[in-house]
Amino acid sequence: MHVLPYLVAVHLFLTGCYGLATSRNLIHAVGCLAVCQSATYVLLLAVGYRDGGTAPVFSDVRPGSRPVVDPVVQALTLTDIVVGATVTALLLALVLQIAKRHGTVDPDELRELRG
Amino acid sequence: MNRLRLWLLAVGGAGLAALLVAACLELPGFGGDRHPYGDRAVHASLLRHTANTVASVNFDQRAYDTLGEMSILFAAVLGCVVLLRQARDEHRAPPEPAEVARPVRRYALLVLPVALVTGLYVIAHGQLSPGGGFQGGVVAATALHLLYLGADYGALERVRPLGVYQTTDALAVGAYLVMGLAPVLAGTAFLANTLLPYGTFGTLSSGGAVPLLNAAIGMEVASAAVVLLAHFLDQAVEIEEEHGR
Numbered sequence: 182m183h184v185l186p187y188l189v190a191v192h193l194f195l196t197g198c199y200g201l202a203t204s205r206n207l208i209h210a211v212g213c214l215a216v217c218q219s220a221t222y223v224l225l226l227a228v229g230y231r232d233g234g235t236a237p238v239f240s241d242v243r244p245g246s247r248p249v250v251d252p253v254v255q256a257l258t259l260t261d262i263v264v265g266a267t268v269t270a271l272l273l274a275l276v277l278q279i280a281k282r283h284g285t286v287d288p289d290e291l292r293e294l295r296g
Numbered sequence: 297m298n299r300l301r302l303w304l305l306a307v308g309g310a311g312l313a314a315l316l317v318a319a320c321l322e323l324p325g326f327g328g329d330r331h332p333y334g335d336r337a338v339h340a341s342l343l344r345h346t347a348n349t350v351a352s353v354n355f356d357q358r359a360y361d362t363l364g365e366m367s368i369l370f371a372a373v374l375g376c377v378v379l380l381r382q383a384r385d386e387h388r389a390p391p392e393p394a395e396v397a398r399p400v401r402r403y404a405l406l407v408l409p410v411a412l413v414t415g416l417y418v419i420a421h422g423q424l425s426p427g428g429g430f431q432g433g434v435v436a437a438t439a440l441h442l443l444y445l446g447a448d449y450g451a452l453e454r455v456r457p458l459g460v461y462q463t464t465d466a467l468a469v470g471a472y473l474v475m476g477l478a479p480v481l482a483g484t485a486f487l488a489n490t491l492l493p494y495g496t497f498g499t500l501s502s503g504g505a506v507p508l509l510n511a512a513i514g515m516e517v518a519s520a521a522v523v524l525l526a527h528f529l530d531q532a533v534e535i536e537e538e539h540g541r
Contacts, residue, residue, distance in 0.1 A: 252334055252338060252352075
């Protein structure tokens with residue numbers, strides 16, 4: 182099964198989407214967004230994998246002696262993690278304010294805007 | 297209403313799933329040998345004597361992207377600080393010192409310096425071994441918070457003058473920009489890694505500007521994490537709503 186890792190990423194992404202759409206709690210929704218994002222980590226790392234490859238770090242591997250996995254997608258995953266963490270923090274701060282101002286974290290109860 | 301929404305979700309989700317699976321079937325096979333970008337990145341990294349190719353991609357080949365990434369981090373922290381500030385109808389109450397179980401206290405105080413040094417080590421060796429500014433910064437920042445577990449919130453606040461960390465955050469972003477502008481003054485491109493000697497492969501001073509940019513990012517991430525956690529902890533521990541609301 183050479184597409185299995187990619188399908189795992191698809192499955193994770195759709196699971197996160199389902200959670201986002203059916204969520205009755207904003208904190209739960211932020212968690213679902215994090216699940217969606219973890220699908221991109223799986224996809225990126227699966228794209229970069231190479232059979233028999235090791236980490237692209239040459240501190241103890243002689244350059245050229247072994248195949249290494251793709252460092253570009255690893256760097257992209259790092260970017261993804263940083264952006265994901267900051268977005269999660271920002272969203273959680275928003276949820277905190279909503280809970281304080283409206284007394285609820287259920288998105289369905291947030292119908293009207295209040296000043 | 298709810299039923300309709302679920303149906304809509306099911307139809308849309310099924311369509312998206314079909315498209316994604318079709319896309320997956322067209323992707324190059326898992327574990328394949330063809331990685332043109334990866335091979336070129338490894339080659340460029342070795343030319344510049346950077347043992348950790350991921351660090352080379354982040355701070356040399358794609359240093360401009362990392363600038364954007366750190367701006368996102370900076371802006372997000374700024375947004376959190378604004379969102380989590382003390383509102384007009386709230387007041388601060390110093391938290392009661394809590395009892396901490398002796399083994400927890402002992403273990404936290406024992407591990408704190410080890411974790412702090414590990415974080416700094418990971419930042420400093422970013423160009424040599426797995427790690428770098430982002431990872432090491434988070435380790436160093438979380439190490440400080442062992443004080444919150446091992447002692448209490450007051451102890452954490454004494455080692456965490458928030459203004460200093462906020463200033464450090466801004467200074468680190470500024471330092472990255474200055475290091476990007478230095479090559480421009482010397483006549484090459486923004487953030488080009490050409491000014492400093494590349495050093496001996498596998499030593500601390502290898503990689504040209506990579507260790508310096510790593511250090512700037514490490515400073516930014518560490519202080520950003522401290523500031524973020526401080527504001528969330530303030531909300532949980534110190535800030536209380538006025539009574540009668």
